Amino acid sequence: MKKTHIAAIAAALVASTPMAFAQAKVKVGFMLPATGTFAALGTAIENGFRLYVTEQGGKLAGREVEFVRVDDESDPAKATDNVNKLVKRDNVDVLIGTVHSGVAMAMARVAKESGTILIVPNAGADAVTGPMCAVNIFRSSFSNWQPGYAMGEVVAKKGHKKVVTITWKYAAGDESVKGFKEAFEKGGGQVVKELSLPFPGVEFQALLTEIAATKPDAVYTFFAGGGAVKFVKDYAAAGLKKTIPLYGAGFLTDGTLEAQGADADGLLTTLHYADSLGSARDNAFRLAYAKSYKLQPDVYAVQGYDAAQMLSIGMNAVKGDLKKKAEFAAALQKAKIDSPRGAFSLGKNHNPVQDIYLRQVVGKENKLVSVASKSLTDPGRGCKL
Ligand code: BEZ
Secondary structure, three states: OOHHHHHHHHHHHHHOOOOHHHHOOEEEEEEEOOOOOOHHHHHHHHHHHHHHHHHOOOEEOOEEEEEEEEEOOOOHHHHHHHHHHHHHHOOOOEEEOOOOHHHHHHHHHHHHHHOOEEEEOOOOOHHHHOOOOOOOEEEOOOOOHHHHHHHHHHHHHOOOOEEEEEEEOOHHHHHHHHHHHHHHHHOOOEEEEEEEEOOOOOOOHHHHHHHHHHOOOEEEEEOOHHHHHHHHHHHHHOOOOOOOOEEEEHHHOOOOHHHHHHHHOOOEEEEOOOOOOOOHHHHHHHHHHHHHHOOOOOHHHHHHHHHHHHHHHHHHHOOOOOOOHHHHHHHHHOOOEOOOOOOEEEOOOOOEEEEEEEEEEEOOEEEEEEEEEEEEOOOOOOOOO
C-alpha cells in the first residue's frame, strides 16, 4: 500500500475514536475591532483571552487552541459578511466577539442560525441576552442596562433632580441611557433632555453649549474608547466640569486615563471592575497581565480573560466536544466564574450576575468607592430560555 493511503487510513481511524477531540485543535475566531475608536478595546480583549489560554499551557480541555481573526472595524454594515467569513470560510468552532453592540447583534443572528458557540466579551446589546438569547450564546461582560441602572440609583441618592444625558445614537448609548433613566426616575429624578450624536462622531461642541444653556443638576453619559477621551477633554475645556457634575457608565474612564490626564480627575462612574479591588485573584491577574504585555489591564482585558475561562469550563464539561451544546450551557449555568472582578455566575439568559462598583478617578486609576449594586441581574426582557 502507498504511504499516502496508509496516512489517510490512519487519519480516518483517529477521527473516529473518542480521542479525536483531545487531539484536534479548537479553532477560535476573534471578531474584534483592530481599527477605529474601539481598536484599543479589541486589543485588550484579545490580550486577556490569550493570557488565560497561555496559563493553561496553550490548551483547553486537552485541545490546542488555534486563533483566526477578523477586524470588524466596529461597522455593523460589514458585520454579517465578517462573521460569515469566520463561520463559513474558516470553519471556526467558537466565535469570540465583539465590542460594538450593533456588530454583536449581527454575530448573534449568525450564531443562532449556524449553532456556533458565541461568547461576547464586551458588547452590551440588551437584545443579545434578551429576545435573541440562545442556548449557544453567552456573555462574559455586561448588558448595557447594568452600569446605567446602577448609576441611576447613585445619582438619585445624591439628590440630583434634573439630569441631561448625552451619548452616541446606537444600541449601547440608547440602552445605557434607558437603564439610567429607569433607576433615576424610580428614585425621584427626571431626565429633562436626551442628547445624542451619530457613532463614532466626536463633534461635541454644539451639544455642550446646549447642556450649558439647560443648566441641569448633573449629566449622565455613555462614551467609550477614543470618543470617551475626546468627550472628557471637551467637557472640561468648555468649563462644564467645574459647574455641572458629570457621571458615566465606567467605559468613560476605563483604558482612557493616560490620554485624558487631569481632565478625568474626580469623575464618578459605575462598572463591574475597578483598578483597586485588592483581592488575591485580581492582584495575580494584574501582575500576570502587566508582565505579559507591559501594560496595566482594564475592564476589556478582564472580559477577554473571563471569556476564555468560560470557554474552558464549558469545554471541560463536554470533554472538548463542542457539538454538545446543551451540556456546555448546563455547565456554564451552574459555574461560579473566578473572575478578577470578583466571582460571578450567569443568569438564565447567560448574562453575568455581578456586583457593579462605584469608582472615582484618582490619578491614573479608577479607584473603588463602594459597591453601587450588589449581584445586579439583567432583567433579560424577551429572553425565552
Ligand atoms: C457597546 O457597543 O456595546 C459598547 C462599546 C464600548 C464599550 C461598552 C459597550
